[in-house]
Amino acid sequence: MTGREIVQPCDLIVDGCMVLLPDLQVVEDHSIAIIGDSIAAIGPRDEIKKAYHPVSVIDGQGKLAMPGFIDAHTHLAQQLLRGGVVDEPPIVWQRILVPFENRLTFDNLYHGARLACVQMAKAGITCFADSGTGDMEPIIRAAIETGMRANIARMSRDYGSFIPDRFKDTPRVVVRKTEELYKAYHGGANDRIHIAFSATSLQTTSPEFLELVAGAARQYGTILHIHLAEHLKEVEQCLTQFGLRPVEYLAAHGALGPNLLGAHAVQLADREIAMLAEHEAKVVHCPASNLGSHGFPKTPTLLALGVIVGMGTDGASAIDLDMFPLMRLLKSAVNARFGLPTFDPFTLPLTDLYRMPTINSAAALQLQDIAGSLEAGMKADIVLLRWMEPQFYPAQRVFPTLVMVANARDVNDVIIDGQVIVKNRQHQLVDEKEVMRRAREQMDSILKRP
Ligand SMILES: [Zn+2]
Numbered sequence: 544m545t546g547r548e549i550v551q552p553c554d555l556i557v558d559g560c561m562v563l564l565p566d567l568q569v570v571e572d573h574s575i576a577i578i579g580d581s582i583a584a585i586g587p588r589d590e591i592k593k594a595y596h597p598v599s600v601i602d603g604q605g606k607l608a609m610p611g612f613i614d615a616h617t618h619l620a621q622q623l624l625r626g627g628v629v630d631e632p633p634i635v636w637q638r639i640l641v642p643f644e645n646r647l648t649f650d651n652l653y654h655g656a657r658l659a660c661v662q663m664a665k666a667g668i669t670c671f672a673d674s675g676t677g678d679m680e681p682i683i684r685a686a687i688e689t690g691m692r693a694n695i696a697r698m699s700r701d702y703g704s705f706i707p708d709r710f711k712d713t714p715r716v717v718v719r720k721t722e723e724l725y726k727a728y729h730g731g732a733n734d735r736i737h738i739a740f741s742a743t744s745l746q747t748t749s750p751e752f753l754e755l756v757a758g759a760a761r762q763y764g765t766i767l768h769i770h771l772a773e774h775l776k777e778v779e780q781c782l783t784q785f786g787l788r789p790v791e792y793l794a795a796h797g798a799l800g801p802n803l804l805g806a807h808a809v810q811l812a813d814r815e816i817a818m819l820a821e822h823e824a825k826v827v828h829c830p831a832s833n834l835g836s837h838g839f840p841k842t843p844t845l846l847a848l849g850v851i852v853g854m855g856t857d858g859a860s861a862i863d864l865d866m867f868p869l870m871r872l873l874k875s876a877v878n879a880r881f882g883l884p885t886f887d888p889f890t891l892p893l894t895d896l897y898r899m900p901t902i903n904s905a906a907a908l909q910l911q912d913i914a915g916s917l918e919a920g921m922k923a924d925i926v927l928l929r930w931m932e933p934q935f936y937p938a939q940r941v942f943p944t945l946v947m948v949a950n951a952r953d954v955n956d957v958i959i960d961g962q963v964i965v966k967n968r969q970h971q972l973v974d975e976k977e978v979m980r981r982a983r984e985q986m987d988s989i990l991k992r993p
Pocket residue numbers: 616617618674770806857
């Protein structure tokens with residue numbers, strides 16, 4: 544040792560904060576050094592100060608750093624439908640959602656998506672998976688401009704009497720449209736944008752289309768995003784038409800594999816859960832919509848058999864885009880449904896719960912090597928919460944307090960891909976008031992349209 548320290552340049556340091564580490568321990572007075580789009584080092588404040596010379600610094604005093612949330616199933620096209628599906632009789636997607644999306648123009652989608660992206664970033668959601676509407680270009684544009692990381696699928700259906708013509712086509716044309724999107728955008732914006740293939744619902748997917756789209760997803764190495772076992776109606780139709788339950792139907796046509804993202808996954812038979820586990824398929828619960836109209840997901844069985852369970856909001860038409868209360872909702876529901884009857888208070892431990900919107904959602908989007916936890920080498924997708932608040936400070940145990948108490952409004956700063964996107968609760972890339980004003984104009988124009 545010469546006694547001389549080598550000081551390395553870095554772009555950004557988050558200085559002197561608490562950090563939630565991958566083992567779910569929380570360390571105090573640490574700093575995070577960021578070079579380019581990635582975390583270079585996390586360590587005690589003094590060590591990072593000696594080792595790195597930053598271009599800029601974010602003050603981490605009184606803040607807790609955690610990985611950005613990943614909303615693994617959402618619908619940005621439904622952003623301007625806020626409050627529009629609450630207390631409505633079923634079947635909401637056929638009666639309200641599809642006709643609403645059928646009326647949307649490019650500008651409606653673009654300004655709605657910008658609002659969604661601003662709302663998500665301010666809630667600590669740094670990455671989302673949109674399961675798609677007819678036109679995804681305005682949504683991709685909004686994601687790029689607002690600095691978000693996103694996995695984008697296009698609405699993909701090849702039949703259904705209640706589906707407007709613009710939302711369905713022959714299997715080959717549907718697959719070709721996603722191929723075009725893939726070629727234009729996959730890997731764009733410093734690899735923040737990924738494109739996925741999808742079969743939006745098994746109720747509008749023929750066997751021929753399922754085989755074609757599953758093959759395309761394998762060929763391009765993308766995820767296959769499907770609404771899976773969401774409604775009893777879907778299970779009933781699958782059984783009536785094909786004599787198979789939804790997961791069996793996927794398996795029969797080569798669509799069940801590690802790249803499958805099955806959104807919702809509520810109405811599953813135990814043997815379907817075993818098949819999901821065997822094929823390493825991923826599922827994504829959306830607790831607010833699941834408990835509202837679909838039922839209790841069999842989360843303890845899914846976890847016991849080793850299925851990776853991510854989490855999603857399912858969009859803003861009925862709820863806030865806030866992953867914190869969704870975690871607590873799922874914990875309470877699972878405990879009430881499965882824990883209480885058998886006097887098992889540990890049906891869904893906080894450690895398993897917290898992994899859902901972080902590392903599990905990352906795995907569902909094939910991002911497990913770059914997102915979902917804070918460690919050197921991962922992308923710098925970091926959320927800073929204001930911790931010196933009466934609801935948090937002091938806490939005997941920080942991690943349980945974080946999961947059980949925090950909300951979107953506690954998010955103070957957000958870094959995505961190494962770029963500061965939210966600072967002191969203000970979006971740094973767009974004028975929030977302007978985004979809201981334009982969204983209001985678009986919503987009004989939709990409401991006036993016949
Ligand atoms: Zn959905």
